[in-house]
Amino acid sequence: MEILQSIAENLRGIKDKKPLIHHITNYVTVNDCANMTLAIGASPVMADDIGEVEEMVSFAGSLVLNIGTLNSRTIESMLVAGKKARQMGIPIIFDPVGVGATKLRTGTAERIIREVCPSVIRGNMSEIKIIAGFQETIKGVDSVASAEDGEQVAQELSQKLAAVIAITGKRDIIAQGDRIVRIDNGHPMLSQVTGTGCMATSLIGCFCGAINDCFTGAAAGIMMMGLAGELAQHSLQAGEGIGTFRMRLFDAVSTLTPKMILEAGKINKG
Numbered sequence: 001m002e003i004l005q006s007i008a009e010n011l012r013g014i015k016d017k018k019p020l021i022h023h024i025t026n027y028v029t030v031n032d033c034a035n036m037t038l039a040i041g042a043s044p045v046m047a048d049d050i051g052e053v054e055e056m057v058s059f060a061g062s063l064v065l066n067i068g069t070l071n072s073r074t075i076e077s078m079l080v081a082g083k084k085a086r087q088m089g090i091p092i093i094f095d096p097v098g099v100g101a102t103k104l105r106t107g108t109a110e111r112i113i114r115e116v117c118p119s120v121i122r123g124n125m126s127e128i129k130i131i132a133g134f135q136e137t138i139k140g141v142d143s144v145a146s147a148e149d150g151e152q153v154a155q156e157l158s159q160k161l162a163a164v165i166a167i168t169g170k171r172d173i174i175a176q177g178d179r180i181v182r183i184d185n186g187h188p189m190l191s192q193v194t195g196t197g198c199m200a201t202s203l204i205g206c207f208c209g210a211i212n213d214c215f216t217g218a219a220a221g222i223m224m225m226g227l228a229g230e231l232a233q234h235s236l237q238a239g240e241g242i243g244t245f246r247m248r249l250f251d252a253v254s255t256l257t258p259k260m261i262l263e264a265g266k267i268n269k270g
């Protein structure tokens with residue numbers, strides 16, 4: 001498939017270009033996101049002070065914004081960095097973690113979408129449906145929404161916001177206007193380790209920082225995490241569990257090759 005070939009080729013592009021990926025992310029997963037960025041061959045920076053974010057993002061290939069652990073200081077930093085990135089044409093990847101759980105999260109997500117205009121929005125089904133205006137519930141930061149109508153929701157929201165919409169779950173959906181793909185890579189153990197969604201968002205940032213197509217970049221980042229989950233689980237021996245699985249996610253991403261993507265990628269166009 002054409003997009004699978006493009007993803008394989010763009011993995012080489014990341015390793016060649018080593019783009020700087022500026023994160024303003026949450027403190028639960030910040031170390032994992034930095035290491036996942038390094039694992040794929042890009043360079044992470046986690047600067048979040050309002051005094052330097054404009055200058056730092058100016059050097060970046062992409063900007064990753066994640067509202068997993070909100071506070072008033074980082075909210076303003078996200079807005080300042082996001083506006084600078086938008087002004088400079090730098091891709092912005094937004095992870096609306098737990099939107100809908102509290103008024104602060106919902107209001108912050110609305111401000112970022114309205115004032116920053118992200119290039120890619122990646123979330124679980126509940127998060128994306130809430131952004132789309134559905135009256136969904138969310139369990140902390142976990143999705144409880146039905147996957148029904150997910151493709152239609154993604155496409156309509158993409159057209160409304162002029163952004164790539166990426167919904168991760170048992171089957172991943174990536175939409176940009178009339179373009180849509182479905183990805184079936186992954187393993188249930190990914191949901192048992194905190195931060196795999198955040199790490200997938202970082203991988204999207206790595207691809208978007210190296211290529212000029214955020215639709216392909218979003219599909220590539222999500223597929224990489226899914227493949228890594230499959231490989232990490234397959235490598236487990238008797239007595240090894242989620243701790244070893246988490247460690248081997250990084251190993252899998254760092255050793256994935258274009259050939260492995262072409263052989264094991266499960267992606268279907270709409």
